[in-house]
Each structure stands twice: as structure tokens, then as C-alpha cells.
Amino acid sequence: MNVVIDPKAGFCGGVKRAIKMVEKALKEGDEIFVRGELIHNPREMERLCSLGLEICGEIDGVSCKSMFIRTHGETPNIYRQANSAGIEIIDATCKNVRRSQKIIAQAVKEKRKIYIFGKEYHPEVIGLLGYCGGNGKVLQSIEEVIPEFIENVPSLLIPQTTADPDKFEALRLKMVDIVSILQVYNAICPFVSQRESELQEFAKSIDALIFIGGRHSSNTTVLFAVCKEVNPNSFFVEKPEELPLEELSQFEAIGISGSASTPMWQLEETAATILEKID
Numbered sequence: 001m002n003v004v005i006d007p008k009a010g011f012c013g014g015v016k017r018a019i020k021m022v023e024k025a026l027k028e029g030d031e032i033f034v035r036g037e038l039i040h041n042p043r044e045m046e047r048l049c050s051l052g053l054e055i056c057g058e059i060d061g062v063s064c065k066s067m068f069i070r071t072h073g074e075t076p077n078i079y080r081q082a083n084s085a086g087i088e089i090i091d092a093t094c095k096n097v098r099r100s101q102k103i104i105a106q107a108v109k110e111k112r113k114i115y116i117f118g119k120e121y122h123p124e125v126i127g128l129l130g131y132c133g134g135n136g137k138v139l140q141s142i143e144e145v146i147p148e149f150i151e152n153v154p155s156l157l158i159p160q161t162t163a164d165p166d167k168f169e170a171l172r173l174k175m176v177d178i179v180s181i182l183q184v185y186n187a188i189c190p191f192v193s194q195r196e197s198e199l200q201e202f203a204k205s206i207d208a209l210i211f212i213g214g215r216h217s218s219n220t221t222v223l224f225a226v227c228k229e230v231n232p233n234s235f236f237v238e239k240p241e242e243l244p245l246e247e248l249s250q251f252e253a254i255g256i257s258g259s260a261s262t263p264m265w266q267l268e269e270t271a272a273t274i275l276e277k278i279d
Helices: 013-027 042-050 076-084 095-109 123-129 165-178 190-204 218-230 264-277
Strands: 002-005 032-035 054-056 066-069 088-091 113-117 136-139 155-159 182-184 208-212 234-237 253-258
Touching (some): 013 042, 013 066, 013 095, 042 054, 076 088, 095 155, 113 165, 190 253, 208 218, 218 234
Parallel strands (some): 002 253, 208 253
């Protein structure tokens, strides 16, 4: 059996930067909390919490001296709350998310209606809505784009950075038919769009694929679907205990890959488990 780790897999640049930032601060002894998961990867979060990172839902009552802003970003109100409480901010907002925030803020000044394509309760989308000045609406699917619910006024259409590129393009085409003055900003992270073609090639090159990531990660969901489409023998797992070992024993070449929030140590751990458990 040949087990191959995808050479293009591992953290995206934004997540890699965030992990290094929080590890450095924790090593220096800072008391740090983050609102929600730093990344949508339960096992990596367990590792970071073991180093001292705390997870809190609200700022009120937090005893930590520093708050870590995750790659998803936060609303302007959260920054204000932290400053009022005298909490230091360590900001790891992804540069692509930061750009979206600025685009939206400018659209507000231009009095545009703002449509965000993404998951309504995703941290990034919640953060972006905070920049909309109360004039933002989330579109989760193309079925929601109907004239009765879309205002034909100067508007901005912008996607969540981990949105499916093809679905966003289909939604954009439908929006153009309804909104006469529509500014479109494609904020989808290059890592996501580039990874699709890279993963397609990798998935085609092996007999079966193990895709590792957090079940609640949008990036993981999108990229696993790409793998499954080109290679039906693709399996999604969060941890080695979930490996379909009996099925994998039928294949000669097994590939291992993951999403933007999957660390290399998890890929290596999975490869070692397969080689150990399957004769």
C-alpha cells in the first residue's frame, strides 16, 4: 500500500499566521481569550487550549488581559467593547476578510444596499454584517434571489471568503437581472479557488482519498465536495478513529489531504495510522 500526503495541503496563509501569533503570545505568558473557535478544527483547538488559550462567548466578566481576534474577524462593536473594558486586542483577522470589511464600509458611505453571500451564522458573515450599518442582508442560496425580496437600488454583492465559487457566480448572474446598479466584489479567498483545481488533480491521482477537517468548517465542506465529485472513493474524517480501515484495505494508493484549517500534524498522524493498522 502506498500512502501519499497531498504536498499542497496544510494551513492557508491566514490561519498559519494566526496560529503563530497565538502560540507566541501564550509562550510569553499572556492570558488570552478568543470569542468562539479560533479555527473550525476541534482537535487543533484542543491543542491550543492545552497551551492556555481560553474560549469565551462574551467579553463581560472575562478575566483575561488580551482578546485574540480570529481570522474570521469581528464586528466594530466587539472592538469597542474590548477597548472600553481595557482589554488588549491581538488582531489576526485574515487580510482577505479585512479587505471585505473595508469594501462594505465604503459601500455604506455610498448608501448602497449590501448583500452577503454566505452562511448566516458563520462568524465571518456575522462580523461583516457589523460593518453594514443595518443595511445588510445575507443570501444563503440562489433560491433566495427573487425580485420580491431583492431591492432594485444601488447595491453591493460580496461573498464569504470561503464560499463556493460556482454557486457565487450563479447567484451573481441572477442578481444582475434584478438589480440595475450592482457592484460585485469577489472576495473568495484565492486559496479556496486554487485549491479546488489542485485537489481535483490530487484526487484523480490516487485510488482513495482521506480528507481531514472540522465538520463545521465551511472551507472543509466545499473542498471535500470537490474531492468526492472527481473521486467517489473519498472519505471525510475528523480523527484517525473514524478511518474506514476495512474499505481502505481494498486500495493500493491512498491519498491524504485536508482543508485550510487542517494542520500538517493531523495529516501525518493519519498516514501513520493507516500504515500501522492496515497490513
